[in-house]
Amino acid sequence: MFNQLTTLERSGTQFILGSITLAAVTLASLYVHSPFAATAFAYLVVILLFALMGSFIASLALSILSVATLAYVFTPPTFSPRIDDPQDLLVVVAFLTASIVGTHLIGKIRHKWEFARETAAKLRHSAADLHTREKLWRAIFEHNPAMYFMVDEAGTVLNVNTFGATQLGYTPVELIGLSVLQVFPKNDHELVSKCIGSCFTDIGQARTWDIQKIRKDGSVLWVRENAKAMLWAEDKPIVLIACEDITEQKRTGLALQRSEAHLAQAQELSHTGSFGWNAAGEVFWSKENFRLFGYDPDVKPTPQHVLDRTHPEDKASVQETLDRASRGEDFEHEYRLLMPDGSIKHIHALARATRTASGDVEFVGAAIDITAAKQTERQLRRSEAYLADAQQLSRTGTWAWDCHRRCFAYRSVEVSRLFGFDPEEPVTLEAIRSRIHPDDLPLQQEVQRRAIEQKSGNFEYDFRICLPDGAIRHIHAIAHAVLGSDGSTVELIGTHIDITEQHAARERLESTLAALRESEQRFRDYAETASDWLWETGPDHRLTLSEHTSATGLLATGAIGLPRWEIACDVEEEPEKWRQHRARLNAHLPFRDLIYRTISATGTAIYFRTSGKPFFDESGNFRGYRGVATDITAKIRADQAEQELRKAQADLAHVTRVTTLGELTASIAHEVNQPLAAIISNADACLGWIGRETPDVAGARRSVEWIIEDAMRASEVIRRVRTLAKKGDIERVALDINEVVNEAIALVTRELVNHQVTLRTELAPTLPAILGDRVQLQQVIINLVMNGIEAMQAVDDRTRELVVQSSKDNNGRVQLSVSDCGGGIAEDDRVRILDPFFTTKSTGLGMGLSICRSIIEAHGGRLSIVRKQEPGATFRFALPVAP
Structure with missing residues (x-):
């Protein structure tokens, strides 16, 4: 209006x-x-x-x-x-x-x-208003105590507020125009790109994520980024990112999570679950407790859940413990759980009663899974049984003699067996001495006296045991003195090794070798006097002519007129061979190297190798066969003898291995007793940790871990002994010579210590594999090392050092040498030192180096003695590389 x-x-x-x-x-x-x-x-x-x-x-x-x-x-x-x-x-x-x-x-x-x-007036007014708002927004953008970034699609920073740039240690000018990824860790670049890309995909939709940023000085801060994409000038999309500093919040959260994780992990590692139980009947379990009892964490635990899992045989004791706890008494007991899958768990539970501010009784306790400890205890008992079995298998008894009381401080069961006594019955010293052969008793007493007086080194002697049935056992004894704090000998510790079989084997070997030499000479005479002989058959393949038949031991009158398959005595054993031979004869085809066996006039088996060719008359009619035959009996029997010789050598090598094991029994026993003693010590320590008022679970766990390691050490020693004691066929496999050396040295380590010998190994790395039998090569290395130790017993003016070296020779073969610094080998003995039964030791058999040479040659190698300027001797062998 x-x-x-x-x-x-x-x-x-x-x-x-x-x-x-x-x-x-x-x-x-x-x-x-x-x-x-x-x-x-x-x-x-x-x-x-x-x-x-x-x-x-x-x-x-x-x-x-x-x-x-x-x-x-x-x-x-x-x-x-x-x-x-x-x-x-x-x-x-x-x-x-x-x-x-x-x-x-x-x-x-x-x-x-x-x-x-x-x-125009409105535009001027709007421009003024826009300018005012822009100033207000820029003031808010610049001075807002939050970090703001404006980023384009390429990830370039278009703008950043002063507060945000300062938080990162930059000025806004330093960040504008750079990639926003520069302020993020490299491993988060892909995540940042993905998050920013998702904002451009859905413009106007706000997104939030937590991430780390890197300051200019390299320090890290955590931020919560709220981002939204919007259209900017010329409808170009940009992303505005507001960042909230949550570093302290993250640190607090991570510290809390880490603390909870450490507690849960500590309970899981120690297999220990915690629980609480108040007067209202409420039960609280830790996560590990649910795992121990096999319940879902969503289940509300009650005492009945414990009873449901308890082994039927232990339910009465568990119920009694719960009743005692309900009266406010502390408790500690062990019981078993029968899990749904049928497995058994051993649990050690203990709890202490405390009173709350209101006067109510509340229990706080722990349940520890001691199944592994129980298994370790069983394994320990099993290891002790293995040791007893090892002594029984190797017929080796261990003992300790108390020099002051003049009686046995310890005597293993096998010692009683060796002397023919029942291990379950007590045996007096006089009864034991009555079983020693009268001729050997003074020697034994004299050796013991010298051992007590000399106080160092090992003392070895052999004696015989006369059993009630008249049988004789040969025993090899090894002992060493144990000194007390005053330097006097307080004990003698040693072993008795039954070498009866070795003694009998040596006698059998000597007789076998004598028989083999006689047989070899007989076969050599046959070979030297034998010659080829000619034969001829008619169309019916019956023998018509035989030159020098009598020279082969086959009577001419008995062979003429017979076909070859009636002369031979292996037709039924090898029917296929004779079927093929007769087929070639019927087809009138030549044949070569037919080998068959027949019986000589003296009744012994002889072998022939024959070849023949058909002949025809002028009309082409088949007339028979002509050929030549050779008596190869000597060769066949020589091959059989060689096989028997190899078998005898293998038996002798096995006997030598067992003998060496007997010599190393003290070292083996020490190697086993050492981890067993450590196991006992650690078990006592474990009981101490657990028996504290507040059980030290970490200490108990360390003790259990050490028990397991020591048990595995003892088991490894027993495994090596059983491997060397095993008798079986040669097994050729690809081997690393360095591994074989280390395994062999592990068995003689105690001998090195007892004889004060320093071992230095120079094993070349990355050697090619060889093809051989692990046990036989270990036997060679042990023999060479033991020979080196014995060769340096008399050395007092220099360090007793044994050097084991592995390398490749000029022909590409793998080479191993064992060097000692003893007295060396005399020139006259150098040629014969590898021969059987030649020895420079007063108590040696002379078979060790001979067996070593046989083993190396059977592997395609060669054992030799290396001349050197310095004192001592070096034995070296080279083996071909595995194809």
Whole structure:
């Protein structure tokens, strides 16, 4: 309404002013006698000018007033509204039309100009408002205590607030234009790119993630990033990222998680679950407790759950413990769990009663899975049984003699067996001495006396045991002195090894070798006197001619007229061979190297190798066969003898191995007793850790781990002994010579210590594999090492050092040498030192080095003695590389 009144007022003012102006123009035109057209033009100008003032109605009224004035004053007849001249009427109509159209157009132009002016004013106002808001937003962006980043699709930083840049140790200028990935760890770049990319995929959708950022100085801070993509200038998308510093929150959370994880892991590693039990009957279990009892963590535990898992045989004791606990008494007991899968767990539970502020009794305790400890205890007992079995298998008894009390401080079961006594019955010293051969008793007493007086080194002697049934046992004894704090001998510790079989084997070997030499000479005579002989058969394949048949032991009269398969005595044993032979004869084809066996006139088996060719008459008719035969009995029997010799050598090698094991029994017993003693010590320590008022679970676990390691050490020693004691066929496999050396040295380590010998190994790395039998090669190395130890017993003026070296020789073979610094080998003995039964030791058999040479040669190698300038001797062997 107000706007309408304002418009009418402005239109009235415009009309009044316009009317005054038109009156002035009229008076002026009348005064100057202006023509009609000029006056009309002047009126039109006035109307158009006043049209610019903005009122179309006032301009229209002025146009009508002008037409009336023109018609009344300036067109004839004058001062009359009538127009007589058509031309004037046309001018008046044109004037009215022009004024109305012009007024309308000027009104539209003025309206547009006013609209444009208003629009410009609004734009100026909006620009000012935008500038104000921009200043406000920039102030908020720059000084807000949060980190803001503006990133484009390429990951380039478009803008960053001062606070954010300062938090990272940069200025905004340093970060703008760089990749946003620069402030993130490299391993998080892919994650950051993926998160920013997801924002561009869904513009307008806010996303949040936690991540680490790297400051300029390399330190790390955790932030929670809230990001949203939006369209920016020219509709280009950008991502605005607001970052909240959550470093302390993360550290606190991680510390809490780590603490909880460490507690859970400690319980899991120690197999210990914790529990609580209050007067209201509520039971609280740790995660490990649920795992121990095999329940889902979502189950609400009760005492009944414990009873449900308890082994039927232990339920009564567990129920009694629970009843005692309900009366407020502390408890500690062991029981078994019968799990759903049928397995058995051993649990050690203990709890202490405490009183809360309200006076109620509450239990806090722990349940420890001691199944592994129980298994270790069983393994320990099993190891002790293995040791007893090893002594029984190797027929080796161990003993300790108390020099002050003059009685046995310890005697293994096997010692009683060796002397023919029942291990379960007590045996007196006089009864034992009564079983020793009278001729050997003074020697034994003398050796013991020397051992007590000399106080160092090993003492070895052999004696015989006379059993009640008249049988004789040969015993090899090894002993050494144990000194007390005052330097006197307090004990003798030693072993008795039954070498009866070795003694008998040596006698059998000597007789076998004598028989073999005789047999070899007999076969050599046969070979030297034998020669090929000719034969001929007829068309029916019966023998018609046999030259020098008597020389082979086959009677000529008995062979003539018989086919070959009737002379042979292996037709039924090898029917296929004879079927093929007769088929070739029937086809009249030549044959070569047919070997068959027959019986000589003396009744012994002889072997022939024969070849034949068919012959025909002039008409081409088959006439028979002609050929040559050779007596190969000597060769066949030599091969059989060689096989028997190899078997005898293998038996002798086994006997030597067992003998060596007997010599090493003290070392083996020490190697086993050492981990067993450690096991006992660690078991006592474990009981001490667990028996504390607050059990030291970590200490108990360490003790159990050491028990397991020592048990495995003892088991490994027993495994090596059983491997060397085993008798079986040669097994050729690819071997690393360095591994074989280390395994062999492990069995003689104690001998090295007892004889004060320093072992130095120089084993070349990355040697090619060889093809051989592990046990036989270990036997060779042990023999060479033991020979070196014995060769240095008399050395007092220099360090007793034994050197074992492995390398490749010039021919690409794997080479191993054992060097000592003893007295060396005399030139006269160097040629025969590898021969059987040759020895430089007073108690030696002379078979050790001979067996070593046989084993190495059977492996395609060669054992030799190396000449050297310094004292001592070096034995070296080289073996071909495995194909």
